[in-house]
Amino acid sequence: MSTSVSRVSNLKSGSAISICKTLVQVRDVTKRFRVRSEVGADEKMTALESVSFNIAEGELVSLLGASGCGKTTLLRIVAGLISPDEGNVIVDGAAVRAPRRDLCMVFQSFGLLPWRTVMDNVALPLELDGMARSERETIAQTHIELVGLSRFERHYPHELSGGMQQRVGIARALTRKPLVLLMDEPFAALDAQTRETLQEDFIRIWKDLGTTVIFVTHSIDEALVLSDRIMIFSARPGRLVKVIDPALTKEERVDRDVRSLPEFARHRHEIRQMLRG
Amino acid sequence: MTQPSAGRSNARRQPENAPRPALSVVEWLKAHPNTIRTAAVIAFFVFWEFAARGMNTLFISYPTAIFRAAWTITESGELPQAFLTSMEPFVLGLAISIIGGVIIGVLIAQFWFIEYTLDPFINALYAVPRIALLPLIMLWAGLDVTGKVAIIVSVAIFPVIINTYSGIKDVRGNLIEIGRAYCATEWQIFTKIVLPAAVPYIMAGIRLAVGLAIIGMIVAEFFTSVSGLGGLIVLYANSFATAKLFVMIIVVGLLGAVLSELVIYIERRFSRWRVSERERY
Numbered sequence: 001m002s003t004s005v006s007r008v009s010n011l012k013s014g015s016a017i018s019i020c021k022t023l024v025q026v027r028d029v030t031k032r033f034r035v036r037s038e039v040g041a042d043e044k045m046t047a048l049e050s051v052s053f054n055i056a057e058g059e060l061v062s063l064l065g066a067s068g069c070g071k072t073t074l075l076r077i078v079a080g081l082i083s084p085d086e087g088n089v090i091v092d093g094a095a096v097r098a099p100r101r102d103l104c105m106v107f108q109s110f111g112l113l114p115w116r117t118v119m120d121n122v123a124l125p126l127e128l129d130g131m132a133r134s135e136r137e138t139i140a141q142t143h144i145e146l147v148g149l150s151r152f153e154r155h156y157p158h159e160l161s162g163g164m165q166q167r168v169g170i171a172r173a174l175t176r177k178p179l180v181l182l183m184d185e186p187f188a189a190l191d192a193q194t195r196e197t198l199q200e201d202f203i204r205i206w207k208d209l210g211t212t213v214i215f216v217t218h219s220i221d222e223a224l225v226l227s228d229r230i231m232i233f234s235a236r237p238g239r240l241v242k243v244i245d246p247a248l249t250k251e252e253r254v255d256r257d258v259r260s261l262p263e264f265a266r267h268r269h270e271i272r273q274m275l276r277g
Numbered sequence: 278m279t280q281p282s283a284g285r286s287n288a289r290r291q292p293e294n295a296p297r298p299a300l301s302v303v304e305w306l307k308a309h310p311n312t313i314r315t316a317a318v319i320a321f322f323v324f325w326e327f328a329a330r331g332m333n334t335l336f337i338s339y340p341t342a343i344f345r346a347a348w349t350i351t352e353s354g355e356l357p358q359a360f361l362t363s364m365e366p367f368v369l370g371l372a373i374s375i376i377g378g379v380i381i382g383v384l385i386a387q388f389w390f391i392e393y394t395l396d397p398f399i400n401a402l403y404a405v406p407r408i409a410l411l412p413l414i415m416l417w418a419g420l421d422v423t424g425k426v427a428i429i430v431s432v433a434i435f436p437v438i439i440n441t442y443s444g445i446k447d448v449r450g451n452l453i454e455i456g457r458a459y460c461a462t463e464w465q466i467f468t469k470i471v472l473p474a475a476v477p478y479i480m481a482g483i484r485l486a487v488g489l490a491i492i493g494m495i496v497a498e499f500f501t502s503v504s505g506l507g508g509l510i511v512l513y514a515n516s517f518a519t520a521k522l523f524v525m526i527i528v529v530g531l532l533g534a535v536l537s538e539l540v541i542y543i544e545r546r547f548s549r550w551r552v553s554e555r556e557r558y
Contacts, residue, residue: 079458081454081458098460099457099458099459100460101460104458104459105458105459107451107454107455107458109451111451111454111455113455113469113470113473113474114550115473115474115476115550124469127469128456128459128460128465128469156549156550157550158550
């Protein structure tokens with residue numbers, strides 16, 4: 001994949017930008033869900049309780065926590081798919097009320113349309129924007145190469161492995177050149193080795209694009225390998241309990257076996273204690 | 278129809294020019310089921326030919342006589358004429374069933390108000406054996422093409438409606454969420470996600486409709502103005518032209534087989550992704 005990255009040098013810019021401008025503001029977000037309790041009465045379950053944090057432009061931030069801590073709910077609120085009961089999310093100066101073109105999502109279950117080829121799946125967002133076929137296929141082609149899937153343009157999702165399918169999902173999310181890339185446990189459905197390869201390839205792509213990323217995960221290792229900052233959530237009610245800032249520097253993470261660093265083991269131990277306690 | 282292809286793949290597994298031990302005749306036959314099938318059919322026809330020759334031709338005919346009868350009614354123009362007469366209401370009725378069925382299915386699946394409004398009527402019509410409605414349909418729509426089309430539609434439209442409906446209702450929520458997350462309009466979600474996802478179901482409904490439309494066509498020709506292929510069946514049966522009657526049965530059977538193979542072929546092309554997905558998981 002590293003070879004194809006160099007081909008899209010026009011997309012390189014992020015690494016040069018100094019990280020300072022606040023792009024995403026999550027302000028006192030609270031979300032409750034109506035659930036049916038065992039006795040049959042309706043009850044309110046607090047999924048998120050006044051969560052606040054800021055994300056700077058170009059940052060890769062992980063939302064880490066056990067299942068049921070509301071991290072996916074928070075991502076869906078940022079995406080505009082559900083609305084919070086209290087508080088709001090501001091991206092690039094405007095509150096998010098509905099899905100936006102500058103916020104693109106990568107799904108845990110890949111979310112590809114099985115009757116569409118890789119090309120048509122990647123070009124879908126641009127097709128929805130009403131872009132002409134030749135134009136959108138040129139852009140889609142660039143992103144298919146970016147994720148290392150050249151020669152698979154005419155394949156159908158079922159002809160690809162899980163890892164390749166998620167590469168398609170990433171390429172699709174990048175075609176609109178989003179301000180913020182939202183990733184909902186994108187590698188959780190993959191086997192351990194594929195997951196590591198995709199993490200490495202993704203961090204290389206991210207380094208070159210400089211896109212802001214919010215990455216939901218339940219894996220401590222994954223959060224450490226990928227992110228500039230880690231937001232640790234507790235469950236029931238979902239609360240932001242700790243921000244690890246910075247975890248490991250970009251230089252430590254890119255193109256290196258970050259898992260072998262002593263800082264990695266130390267952070268990992270700390271976070272594990274925190275999630276248990 | 279899946280059997281012969283299974284046979285073919287078995288045959289492929291047998292290496293060509295491989296030295297065969299003498300005992301493997303049984304193995305060879307096992308690997309070539311079509312040989313046995315063909316032999317069985319030929320044996321059946323030979324038995325039929327000689328056993329039926331001595332019987333009363335009012336009740337039974339035999340292969341060579343049937344073949345001669347087929348030639349006679351084809352050459353005289355009787356059969357081609359009847360075939361064309363039948364095709365007009367058949368094609369019209371099938372087209373209305375498919376187009377109307379898909380439209381109704383989409384409407385009741387997409388709009389709850391239409392669903393609740395039409396529900397009782399569709400269920401009631403579906404529950405009544407359509408054959409019981411024949412006299413009423415004839416009374417209203419007449420005995421000509423219109424009446425025949427009405428009868429065909431009354432039997433063939435239901436599988437299309439029901440399959441389209443369940444196909445659309447079955448589209449998984451996460452597929453629709455992709456559309457929402459990428460800011461698709463309701464119309465885009467319908468045309469680019471919901472409808473393509475329902476195509477395999479709709480095609481299965483059309484396959485059922487084709488079979489039912491043939492039955493509807495024959496029944497309509499029995500009961501309305503006696504014409505077309507069904508008309509000839511009645512005519513030959515009433516005049517004890519048993520050989521010709523057999524020809525008609527074979528023609529209708531062939532028509533059904535050819536059309537359903539055609540639909541299965543189209544169905545496969547449209548739902549290749551779905552079949553291979555099923556194999557994978």
